[in-house]
Amino acid sequence: MxxxxxxxxxxxxxxxxxxxxxxxxxxxxxxLVYLDNAASAQKPRQVLDAMRDFAAKEYANVHRGVHYLSATATDRYEAARETVRGFLNASSVDEIVFTKGGTEAINLVSYSYLAPRIQPGDEIVLSVMEHHSNIVPWHFLRERNGAVLRWVDLRDDGSLDVETLDAAIGPKTKLVAVAHISNVLGTVTPLKEIVARAHAKGVPVLADGCQGAVHEIVDVRGLDVDFYALTGHKLYGPTGIGALYAKKAHLKSMQPFNGGGEMIHEVTRAAVSYADPPARFEAGTPPIIESVGLAAALDYLNSFxxxxxxxxxxxxxxxxxxxxxxxxxxxxxxxxxxxxxxxxxxxxxxxxxxxxxxxxxxxxxxxxxxxxxxxxxxxxxxxxxxxxxxxxxxxxxxxxxxxxxxxxxxxxxx
Amino acid sequence: MDDSLRELYQEVILDHSRHPRHFGKLEHATNTAQGYNPLCGDRITIYLMLGENGRIADVKFEGKGCAISQASASLMTDMITGKTITEAEILMGGFLNLVKGEKVEGLNEDDRETLNVMAGVSAFPMRVKCATLAWHTMKSALEGGGSAKTE
Missing domain, CATH: 3.90.1150.10 (Aspartate Aminotransferase, domain 1)
Structure with missing residues (x-):
């Protein structure tokens, strides 16, 4: 050098x-000159060591056993949730749902939050710079529920004009879905302003933060954003884990997405009742080792x-x-x-x-x-x-x- | 320069890609098909005119793509003109083997030599689909049209 x-x-x-x-x-x-970081970032030794050490010394399934390792693993998994909360400045760990990535986080909002609220003709506002992971889940609602996608164009320099977006929000708009940072253009959207405009019309906002969480210092409370999706592997963390931040009131109103273990309150032959969020949305054994890796990655970023x-x-x-x-x-x-x-x-x-x-x-x-x-x-x-x-x-x-x-x-x- | 790059982007390939033969639309085509490579978004349309003697009387292609896919399409259209469907399929089989670095059999010397300019693709596994798009699309056109995908 x-x-x-x-x-x-x-x-x-x-x-x-x-x-x-x-x-x-x-x-x-x-x-090697690695310049494909927007696709996936490399992992520092601190992340790899944390995952290995955890798997070697403290690993078991979470939230199940009464034995020693189950307790240590549960502690680490929940500590990782706290690390994500702090990273996003959310007010409560109950607002952080672990997912397998950014894509699943957005799909969760599509299935569990928006689908039950969509009547034919209702609108979803999104920008033309969205990644397919913030397009296809909404196309599903177009195909299955009769939603209408309203596309917001960009300026020629790739920036997003908040007035153009505001004009697209109408009485039938049920959600604004927009990237925090474009994975192609690098454009940083005026998220706080977008949220303010949408909220003025009573419309919630989902931000795809897969790139945003990497390059911006995210404050979901300051932004007042309703949903914020991120993925671990672009944040110098492992694949197979991401997170959805959602306001508590939204999460409480949402139906489960996947059904299985961990997400129930009680199951009988006749009926089922569901756990409170975030467990309600974490069916099955979660990415436990990956959660430790993600926390290590966020700690790594925060060490600078x-x-x-x-x-x-x-x-x-x-x-x-x-x-x-x-x-x-x-x-x-x-x-x-x-x-x-x-x-x-x-x-x-x-x-x-x-x-x-x-x-x-x-x-x-x-x-x-x-x-x-x-x-x-x-x-x-x-x-x-x-x-x-x-x-x-x-x-x-x-x-x-x-x-x-x-x-x-x-x-x-x- | 890296020898494998030199072989991949040799003059014949670049010439075909810059000045593709049989480029354009074929009016009154008997068979057409569209090909699509979801990896890069490239598209190609193949137009074939099957003669009464069962031979490919004329062929043209349209589309945009990388040097490899354009050169491959250009070369293919050059080579299959005048061939029967069976001959075109044998040629395709040989071509697929060639770009995957497998043993090429059943081709006559001339065809083999002409196709050989594409052999360099085999050193670039990520680019094999670029080279085969036109051929899969041609096959789909011969089978009655529709669309072909590289994956």
Whole structure:
């Protein structure tokens, strides 16, 4: 690493890199430059060690046995819930439901909260930049319950105009579903303002926070958001776990989603009654080891000055944005002010997959495709984009490698 | 440059992708099919004209895609013109084996040599579907149309 990689903030990415064994890997004989963080982030040793140690020393099923290990495991699982609560600044642990990921969190809201409230013709307002996980659950309600999807367009720079969104909220709107940060554009939506506008019309708001929780310091109480979905694996935690934050009153009003063990109050041959939230929505054995990993990941993030981490990520984005300016054949998609460290682009005469293949051979891992956001691709008139997404452990030197690889790809393909 | 990259993006492939043969719509096609690669969102339409002698009299394709998928479609349309359905299917079988790095059998020398420019794909397992999209779509057109997917 050169001195150039050192950023003038209180956060030292070179020190953080040492926590991630995988980052010292080489691919095709070249140092790995991992820029696919918006798809999934790498896991620090602290997360892997926490999961291993827990499984090796304290593991059993939760909430069931009276034996020693069942108690320790239950304590750790519930402690993880408290860690998530603190991370989001929710008022109560009872507002945190563990799910298998962000997708399941949104589906839970679709099935258990919204479906019973939808009459044919009722509307769901969503933006065109949503990830499919914040589209398809609403399409289900369109198909099955006769809901109408009202799409909110973006400005050409990828930003979301709160007035446009406000105008889409009508008397039949039952929910606003919007990303906190776009996984393709990096756009940060004005969530607090969106919630205020929606609430003024009596409409609740679900935020897809799968990217937002990574790059923003989330305060669900400050935002006053009704539902906030996040996933562990993008937060430097394990796969197989995510969480839904929902206001207590909403959770109490919701019917169960999956049925099984743990989520009941009492089962007889004639009837069943359900546990209180959040247990009501956690049927079956939950991702116990993963919950410990997720808590370790959030502790890891919180061990840094998160404002400084954000400044570092913004520096990488600005540096990369400047770097690609020299390529007159490259069009950046999404230039919203204050956006997060996600850079999507289209290259004239070069398909994203060809570009990504050549970058890969230079050790640079980027994502090519529609990024599970096809309505957004349609909005910008592209079939796919190439996306570089930067995490706390990336450096300016790595951006340089990407820029050089892009120049090389141009040479090969044109 | 990495040898496998050089082989993948060799001049013949790039030439086919930049200047695809048989590109466009075929009026009065007897068979058409659409192909879709859900991985990248690429689409292709294949138009076939089956002659009375049972041979493929003409073929064209439309669509957007990566260099590999465009070159593969261009090459395919070049090669299957004049072939019977059975011959086209044998060619396809050989092609699929080739890009998956498996043993290629049953092809004549000329076809084999022409197809060989695509052999480099086998070193890029993530790109095999790009190469096979046009072929699966052609097969679907021959079987009476509809749509083909790579997965």
């Amino acid at each position: 050169t001195a150039q990689s050192k950023i003038n903030t209180a956060f030292d990415p070179l020190a953080a890199r040492k926590d991630f064994d995988i980052l010292s890997k080489t691919v095709y004989g070249k140092p 000055d998160r404002v400084a981490v954000k400044a570092h990520e913004h520096d990488l984005l600005a540096y990369a944005r400047d770097g690609v300016r020299q390529f007159n054949w490259l069009r950046v998609i999404g230039d919203a002010p204050g956006k997060a460290s996600i850079l999507s682009f289209e290259a004239e005469g070069m398909h994203a997959h060809d570009l990504a293949t050549i970058l890969d051979r230079e050790g640079v891992a980027v994502r090519a495709g529609h990024h599970c956001a096809q309505p957004l691709m349609e909005r910008f008139g592209v079939a796919s984009t190439t996306r570089a997404s930067f995490a706390l452990y990336n450096t300016r030197t790595e951006v340089d490698v990407m820029i050089a690889a892009l120049a090389k790809a141009r040479k090969i393909l044109t």
